[in-house]
Amino acid sequence: MKKPLLFHILFLINTLYISSQVFEKEPIKISGDDDKRINLIILSDGYQTHELPLFVTDATNFTNDMFSQSPFIEYANYFNVYAIKVPSNESGADHPASATDVTEPLSPIKNVDTYFNATFDAYGFHRLLFHEIDGNSANNTQLKINTVLANNFPNYDQTLILVNSNVYGGSGGEFPMSSTGTSANEIAIHELGHSLFNLKDEYYPGDTQAAEAINMTQETNPSLVKWKNWIGTNGIGIYPYGVSGTSASWNRPHQACKMQFLGSPFCSVCKEGIIEKIHNLVSPINDYSPNNDTTINTPTFPLNFQLDLIKPIPNTLENTWTLNSTNYANNVDDVSILEANLVKGLNTLTVVINDNTPLLRVDNHQTFHLNTITWAINYTTLGIEDIKSSVNDLRITMSPNPTNHIINLKFENTKDFSLKMDIISIEGKKIKTISISNHENQQIDISSFNKGIYITNFYSNQVLLASKKLVIN
Template sequence: MFILFALLGYLIPATAQSQNFKIDTLQYQGTANNIVNLVILGDGYTKDQLEDYAADSKQFTNYFFSIEPFKQYSSFFNVFAIRTISEESGATHDCKASDCVQGDTDLGKFPKRYNKFARDHAVPVTHPKTIFGSSFDNGGLHRLVVPQKNERIEEVLKTHIPNYTQVVVLVNSPFYGGSGGKWATSTVNFKSNDIAVHEIGHSFAQLADEYWAGNQYAIESVNRSQTADVNAVPWKYWLGKDGVGIYSYGGKGSPSTWFRPHEYCKMQYLLAPFCPVCQEQFVASIKRKSSPFIAVKPILNNVLTLDSVQKFTLRLAKPSPNTFKLIWSLNNETIAQNIDSIYLDPGMLHSGANELKVIIQDTTDLLRNPSYLNYRDSIVWKLNQLQSNALAKPTNRWADTLETCFGGDQVLTVKMPVAGLEYRWYETASGIPIGTGTNVFIRNLSQSKKYHVVAHWKDKTSQQSEILLKTLAKVEKPKDIRIRIDKKKNKVQLTVQEKPDTRYNYIWLNADGSPIYEWDAFNGEYVRPTGANNKLVLDRSMTVRKVYVQKVDKETTCKSDRTEVIF
């Protein structure tokens, strides 16, 4: 019997630890690899309080991405909330810290969520059974809330989201508290969102507190130093920018010998924004823990051999606003910039090994330290060609024929233009060059003509691709305009005197070329024209007035030249 109970005692905890919890996906970028996976865990939430936990985790997430620099770099984050269940609600209060104010608080008299309890609010001694054992009164400070069951946290993460980057533990207690360390921890006090973000500063970016927390925390950091030398302080590249300087922690004792970069930063005051020095560290940490390359096509694992024009595509996590400078290079020669996809022609490759490379530099103003400014993200496709190929014949966007209005303009466009190639356009009959690039403009066309385009790369030239610009029939402008003046109504009626043809209608223009709407006598206002619109009624003017009328082919929308009407 003893052995049986001993085995049961061993198996029951093991079964509990293998429990699966529901995961809420609050933000997802399409992959969980090479990205910051922010995981939220709940402690002290019973099964009946999971909806409270869901609301708390969503509120934290929304707040988190309202704070800079997370707002700008939100596309580098996934956010998952694991609905961990505790047997009992709350957190442990031993009230052994010297600053703990012990006393009973009737929580029934207060709102259920986000109570405005200050640090010195009276708290009852409690020892609830929670999944991670979060407790107050750590390190001699009542507000220092720390999960005690680290192995349990590790086990939940391992079985649910093993590739986590940053963990936030939300503790279901209304009293003020939190901590940094391995797990950023915060209660759901009314200041909880600011507490959690502050604690993430410790866990995610290794930031120091910019208030004096005690001699035990007096260590060098990117935002805390015992030197006041402007040439040696860790934030020297930010001095003089947006309030960054060298400020003492205090006037006496140990605090007077340590320095911080700013007088108003979230690492000192919860309601403040992060100072430029801390924001830079967050951005640098995001870059260390993630990659902007969410997905690429073709995949990078294989050596490629091209036998036709191939598209290469990037799916990127980008800051907002986008501060990326992106360069595509083929065998160390730049062929395109600041675009997410290109076409590559096998005729651009030499026989043997080739490399197509993408380099990304973040030009954000949030970085000043040269070690961060000079950082680059990159990927490389390996290509191996068995032989040298000819350049592919360009493809016209509209095949071999493109119609245009008589006297109008047109644009000739290369379909799927290849990065790095130069496209040269010619009038076919005369051989006269008309322009270079993927788009060329032809003005004032009065007759049908053929044009062609040729691609160039180094010493290679493709076959020409020809297109016919077909000029449509000319729309003759109106010739007979009758002017009738109604002195009683003080109106002028203009009428185009032409044989009715349902294929055409008319548009009227002011002297400056702006359209004139027709007069609706019943409603007493101008409205958009309907029907043939061959009549126009205007207010009579005491001075000479000029308007224009054009005839429009409703099938092609081509217009005639303008006919001037003076009255």
């Protein structure tokens, strides 16, 4: 996923007010092409020109720390990291001593000239390091951040601003900030949990910030809670934020997650949410051959088809190859097609790729992601006339699961294909078939079904995409 057209339109407007400037860019971690990776851009603030080598060191240390922790260590191949060296006139960050949660001045009062106006005591909290003191944008800082990104790396996915200060502090939001003092890397990773992965704090964030999220809910029923598939595993449960008041009505999944305590690992629920977002942002297909850019001159048999995948560490990607609706191969990155395998006319070879990582609990997991490549092979008495390929990204949502009356089914894909779902009894009998169009939502009445376990098979263009368990209670 890259920034939409609206971003570039706003940038053109912004440049009427802020002059364009290009800064030196330092690659910190490169896994592949920028348009096929999640691009994390680290900006400097409070580093003078002679301190920019220190900024690169700080950015590198943060990157190494981030990708030594799960689930980033497993999905390191999905990320690029760049540092953009933005010099400030002075070092450090503002300390106006206006916080109301401490006895001021807790830190020496400072007012320094930095490019992005990094300021402690934001919104009255001493450790809240933000680019404005109160969010009123008096310094047009958000405009400056957008302009720097548009001029220097418009295809970014997430930005982090590192501030040259040894005082503990940071903030989330669209452009998270972190100091470089004690626990700096942990602050930055925690804040990215908010900004890039939509995680909530697992200490009580206050009534105005409390909301249903990946790792926050008011549901208390273990069979209905959104992380029900993790209950009883790795310390996952339903834990109230507080013992009284509004905080007691909200629950978190773990008692010692990084979203609560710096230095702790992400809990299983947060890891799952992070991986889901990674799947949303980038496809595991790096390249494949033959593709439509490949000229095939008088192809001969065997025909070779190959995948170049972005693999987790260890590799948890699985694939299934289907030729003319019949299974051809499993879990291989290349196949060869013989002349005897083809029929005269149009032949269809499809590979379905999914991530079977144990960090996702697929059964009962509401949304799953699939990626496909399809080759249309036109075979005549004269030989292979042409081979055309297409790639499709698919998302299927089936909820709730378990259920007793209704299934909500949603299907999205980039090729505007339709989807067929067969519900199969444990004895192998087809009970119901449902067809659904792209971007359609359907409610399916299953109140007449007997209680038990069923298998749901999902097909598109006569290719089996996935089989999932459905529990009816």
